[in-house]
Amino acid sequence: MALFAGTYENRIDRKGRVSLPADFRSELPADGNRVIYIYRSPKAQALEACDRVFMQRLADSLEQYDLFSDEEDDLGSTIVADARKVSIDGEGRIVVPPEFVSFADIGERVTFVGRGSRFQLWKPEDFEKHAAAARNSAKGRTIRLVPPESKE
């Protein structure tokens, strides 16, 4: 499964293209399916992206909520409906939809932030602030590790 980790800053050119960091690119299936899904974060002024597998999982996860319930409707409309399928060109670049760019207040530069099975796109200054705050409130937090996976 894809594992996105690390942060990388890249430049958006005048045509709206950005290179996907090579380390993210190498996590995606090499054959054919060179496509990702981008959606606006419901939590922060940033964008999120993932591969097809995760989007499928997200959609499946919404089925925990009753069909036609408010939760299902809210989250489904906000994430799944919002998501755009974006293709990756021969040089490993994507074009971020203009309205998404302005939603995240992104200018010439984007910070790609690996978050495990998905990653985020931030305006660099915004992410710096966010990361500092997060690091601060992570201080003292501990992590209960899940048992090692036996799969794969």
Next chain:
Amino acid sequence: MALFAGTYENRIDRKGRVSLPADFRSELPADGNRVIYIYRSPKAQALEACDRVFMQRLADSLEQYDLFSDEEDDLGSTIVADARKVSIDGEGRIVVPPEFVSFADIGERVTFVGRGSRFQLWKPEDFEKHAAAARNSAKGRTIRLVPPESKE
């Protein structure tokens, strides 16, 4: 699974390369996946490193928290986002990102500290102090052993 133990001190060359201690290297999968993840410790002024399996486990562990929750965000932004994928060259060396080097106040020499499924990188003098303090406060502590694993 990888088992890193012991401490080793190595030299960083002018290109930023350090040899991974041979005993650590031999714990990594020989085929292909010759890569490790390095991140800044949320607890100490030191770096931590692990193999892909552990980073995946860490990312999986964060899924105990709901997607878009504060806990998931804080810890994800601090660890997974902070991590850098670092490749191991033919001679068993890695390049430690410069900003990480300065975070840990590392100069020409690094101390590698085995911590089981991960290991740490310290400025030698700092680790000495830390180790002394830890040894002192470990006095009297006990360990509840888990039952021997039956797998593999």
Next chain:
DNA sequence: TGACTTACCATAAAAACCCATGCTATCCCA
């Protein structure tokens, strides 16, 4: 035809790769 994409090519900088060398701990054999 014109606006807007999508595919293809070029290049500088950075990262990965390859080869070389001295040191050290281990082995081997008298």
Next chain:
DNA sequence: TGGGATAGCATGGGTTTTTATGGTAAGTCA
């Protein structure tokens, strides 16, 4: 037991390959 031979390891430097990023040509849809 001693000392040379040997293999593994840390370290150094040069060269090739990737990557990010810019531009141009070819398609596409209204």
